[in-house]
Structure formats: C-alpha cells, structure tokens
Amino acid sequence: MDELELLKRDWKKKGNQMPKLGYDEIYRMIWKKSSSIVKWIFLISIIEFLLPHLLYLLPAMSKSIAVWKGLGLGNFLLASNVVQYSVVLFFIFLFYKRYKEISSLDNARQLLSNILKTRKTVxxxxxxxxxxxxxxxxxxxxGIYLSDNPVEAMGYNYNLDNADPIKxxxxxxxxxxxxxxxVTAVMGCxxxxxxxxxxxxLNKNYKELKEMEF
Structure with missing residues (x-):
C-alpha cells in the first residue's frame, strides 16, 4: 500500500479530529499523481505521433505508399494525412493544456472537473x-473493388490468367x-x-477526491 492510501485511511478514521493539514496533504498527493499521469499521456501522444515518421524510412512503407497510388487512392492518402496531422496535433495541444491546467490548480473541485475533461479527451x-x-x-x-486490375495496381507480379477476376x-x-x-483490434489493445x-x-484519483469532497 502506497503512502497516499495510508494517509487517506488515517484521515478517514479520525474524521473531524484530523487537522486541516491532513486533508491538504492528501489533496496535494492526489494532485501531484494526477499531474504526473496527464504528463505521461501528453508525452506518449507525442511519441505516438513521431514514431510513424521513423517507419516511413523503411522500404516497406515506401511500397505501401506505392500501393495506395497504384489503386488511385493517392489523393485520399494525402487528404487523410492532412486530417490525421491536424486532429492529432489538436489532441496533443489539448493534452498539454490539460497538463498545464492541472499543474496550476489549487482547488479540489477544479481538479475533479479537469480529470473528467482529460478522460473525455483521451x-x-x-x-x-x-x-x-x-x-x-x-x-x-x-479501391480494389473499383480497380480493373487490382493485382497489377498493387504491384504484384502473380500470373492469374486462368483465375476468375471476380473471385x-x-x-x-x-x-x-x-x-x-x-490491425484495428491490435491497435485497440x-x-x-x-x-x-x-x-x-486517473479515475482512481477522481473517486478519492469525490470521497473527500462529499
């Protein structure tokens, strides 16, 4: 059991007899833990944004881009990248904003509100x-469905002369x-x-604050 749990249990047992410092200490510990968690969320989002750019250096990624262009989906790839960059950068900004807000809070109710906002943003x-x-x-x-010869468009050299093109x-x-x-399921995990x-x-911190406030 960590220091916060021990202090919180002691504070609950003594109730009104516990000096104000006990409440303040518990709040500060929850606040610091929440700030640290949101900081990690912010840092992970940056790493996640930068990592795919390193993958573009691999030959397999160049081939993947060629496949998209071969299927006539080059414009979609460009548009999706623009949307992805714009939205992801916006979320990174929000994570940074949540971190700065939590780092400067001195009010338990504001911290509760900010934790809820962070959870929704994530x-x-x-x-x-x-x-x-x-x-x-x-x-x-x-793109494969609309392509006349998807095998060739995707850069494969298989001999499928005797194969049913529909199949x-x-x-x-x-x-x-x-x-x-x-892939979506794996990424979800x-x-x-x-x-x-x-x-x-973060949700645990939220519940602990609710117990203290009400």
Whole structure:
C-alpha cells in the first residue's frame, strides 16, 4: 500500500479530529499523481505521433505508399494525412493544456472537473485513431473493388490468367477487411495498455477526491 492510501485511511478514521493539514496533504498527493499521469499521456501522444515518421524510412512503407497510388487512392492518402496531422496535433495541444491546467490548480473541485475533461479527451482521441485506421482499410477495399486490375495496381507480379477476376477481387477485398479488423483490434489493445492503465489511475484519483469532497 502506497503512502497516499495510508494517509487517506488515517484521515478517514479520525474524521473531524484530523487537522486541516491532513486533508491538504492528501489533496496535494492526489494532485501531484494526477499531474504526473496527464504528463505521461501528453508525452506518449507525442511519441505516438513521431514514431510513424521513423517507419516511413523503411522500404516497406515506401511500397505501401506505392500501393495506395497504384489503386488511385493517392489523393485520399494525402487528404487523410492532412486530417490525421491536424486532429492529432489538436489532441496533443489539448493534452498539454490539460497538463498545464492541472499543474496550476489549487482547488479540489477544479481538479475533479479537469480529470473528467482529460478522460473525455483521451476517449475521443482513441476513438478517432481507431476509426481512422479501420476507415483506411475500408477505403483500400473500395479501391480494389473499383480497380480493373487490382493485382497489377498493387504491384504484384502473380500470373492469374486462368483465375476468375471476380473471385480474385472478392478474395483481396475480404483479406484487406480481415486485416483491417485485426490491425484495428491490435491497435485497440495497444491503446488500452498505453492509455487505459493511465486512465484507470486517473479515475482512481477522481473517486478519492469525490470521497473527500462529499
């Protein structure tokens, strides 16, 4: 059991007999823990934003971009990147704003409000990121459907002269959608590990503040 739990239990047992300093100490510890959690959320979001740019240096990423262009989806790729950068940078700004607000708070009710805002911001951020990932795969599946020769457009050199082109398209579309579902699910698990654990701790701080306030 950490120092905060011990102090909080002692404060509850003594009730009104506990000096004001006991309440203030507990509040400061919750405030510091909350500030640290939001700081980590902010830092992780920056790392998550920068990491894909390092992946672009890999040959596989260059081939992936070529596939999008081969399917006639170059404009969508450009537009989605613009939207992604704009929205993600906006969320990073919000995380930084939440961190600065919590770092300068001296009021328990304001801290409660800010914790709620942070939880909502993270929730919307995760929903946006996962939605964008899945939509990208759906759009790629649509590009395959509309392409006259999706195999060639995607840069593959398979000899499919004797294959039914409709079946080939259906197989490719099903594969892309299945892959999209798997990737979205895996990323959802990663987001849960990165942000879910931090939000759980933040939610615990919120409940502790509610118990103290009311």
């Amino acid at each position: 929730k919307y951020y995760v929903i946006f990121c996962l939605s964008l990932i899945f939509i990208s795969f759906v759009v790629m599946a649509a 080939v398209k259906k197989t490719m579309i099903a594969t892309v959608l299945l892959l999209g579902t798997i 990663i987001y849960f590990l990165l942000y879910g654990i931090l939000l759980k701790k």
